[in-house]
Amino acid sequence: MLVQMWYPITVATISREFKKILAKHLKATSGSLEGLDLKLHDFGYRGVSSQESAALGGAAHLVNFCSTDTVAGLLMAQRYYSCPMAGFSIPAAEHSTIISWGRSREKEAFERVLDQFSSGPVSVVSDSYDIFHACKHIWGDELKERVMERSQDSCLVIRPDSGDPAETLIEVIKILEERFGCSLNSVGFKVLPSYLRIIQGDGIDLVSVEEILTKLSDEGWSAENVFFGCGSSLLQKLNRDTLSCAFKCSYVET
Template identity: 55%
Template sequence: MRNLILNTDSYKTSHFLQYPPGAEYVSSYIESRGGVYPATLFFGLQAFLKEYLSRPIDIVDIEEAEAVCLAHGVPFNRSGWEYILSAYQGYLPIEIEAVPEGTLLPTGNVMVQVINTDPQCAWLTSYVETALLRAVWYPTTVATVSRQCRDTIQRYLQETADTTDGLPFKLHDFGSRGVSSEESAALGGAAHLVNFMGTDTLSGILAARRYYSIDMAGFSIPAAEHSTITSWGQEGETDAYTNMLDQFSGDGRIVAVVSDSWDLWHAIDNIWGGELKTRVEQSGGTLVVRPDSGEPTEVVPEAIEHLMTHFGYRINSKGYRVLPDCIRLIQGDGVDADSIAAILAIMKQRELSADNIAFGMGGALLQRLNRDTQKFAMKASAICINGQWHDVYKDPVTDPGKRSKRGRLALIHDDAQGYQTVRADELGTRANQLMTIFRNGKILKEWTFEEVRQRAAQG
């Protein structure tokens, strides 16, 4: 699966025979044409550049690709790939421009632009579309969904809490087991960490370390699952919870315990708020109770109020009720961007501060999305034939939303109008926000994870 030549769609292998005679350069771009959210948080291209485009192809790759393509029934451009191996030592002769990672870019704007750097390789620009577009749309869409959740939680904290200091840990990534591959967990997990610092997706932490030079991008806590509680038997439920406190509670420490294996209300009212109440209050740390079933908009506020009945609460400066620091709640079942907003809205109606809760999000964060969530596409927009540039575009009468851009592109920004995509030949003295980050196998600009986070926070 590591052969870059085969990291494409089958029909791409015949395209080297389809361009006009004299074709020298093809310029293509990637954009989010619209979708669920009005802006996208750009992230993930650097990982692809380091993992794939910084490695040269070799003769073994060419031999394998030829054998596969011919048996598969499609042409193979052996001379073209042998030329790349000979002239460029196997590195792809392409140049990639992109907006800085962490940029919150309104939809409908160019975020990546690609062109071949050798006139003998005009076919190469579109050949890499499959791998390059996939490398951009997935982590960017995860980062965008995560950002939407952050905006929602931040708004409710501002309205119902004294501080937003806890925001980085208000949405925890539970998505690793729900994605299609370990690489998806890595890229999506890292994308979430652009916005938050809570995760159980170790692969995302490793991706951030490997590709964005950060030692530790996210954090977690000891937490129970149903098997570790139910193995004690229903009659041993109190002992199971006591063991969690014995093992993991203490000054400044946080422990999460799933508490609905049998009866959530019994667990809150009689065990946490009864037999173990003093133990929780005197632990010096925080117990996080986790419901894991039921309708979240009903269970969450009810569970918080049950906890308040036993542990008390204070009224903050904005008039909302807050549990004591020793006890909190995390909702990790049925969580997505919409349910987070719905839960927090009901909590606000019941005068419960957003301070009381954190969220865990799994499949809806890393898997329940696709290329059309933000309508991503990569399209050719210009071709140079015998030294003359020509616009390339599509404008289907059956779907105006798929109209593509024309010409070599640039991205400008000003405080009045924000980001706008313009033709590169009309840029004039305005600064192009697209930066050349890759050329002929060399990464020319790298971003650290902290730089990406800071840019994303600025929005």
């Protein structure tokens, strides 16, 4: 049993490295660490090898963050650590729930999500056909008033999910600024209206998250605007050698 400990140790350490990067940029561009524990969402459930791996890895991530879709990790924390609820998620559309409406009715699909989840935050994947068109013409025009009706506690979280992560996110945030405006925070960085945020869940690892946050700050944007989701790079793209985590237990009687 002990020689399998490398897995949750490694996940927790990688999750901690994400937290350090996010904390550095959040502090520099917002002046505080508020909301840090929600900045990295665990998308790794479907990418691991078993329910047991999902539980171990998911629970290890929850040492650092309280944002997850890996239910097995929550159940493990409940059962073995008497933790009533170690993590949280929000309602979120996926590609199948958008494209089932057909390309010509993408706006109606988005609107239906807003209707279904009129209170509380909601995430809507928006690149089923063209992320830039969706942000500029659907969210930023046809549904603009519906978006602006929402509050900070019921914000719309737009999810781009294809293309180069850094370049796509920068372009998306510029479009949203053009359509919805922005303000400056206490340290002089730009922040979208409180009812609007972005989550980048594709292509996220320790290298890309640093690159994205650096580019955002270089363009004058606060890390407050974005959340990240990480799947295989958090729970699966690792092995015992990732952190040189090796030990053996032996018993010898002479």
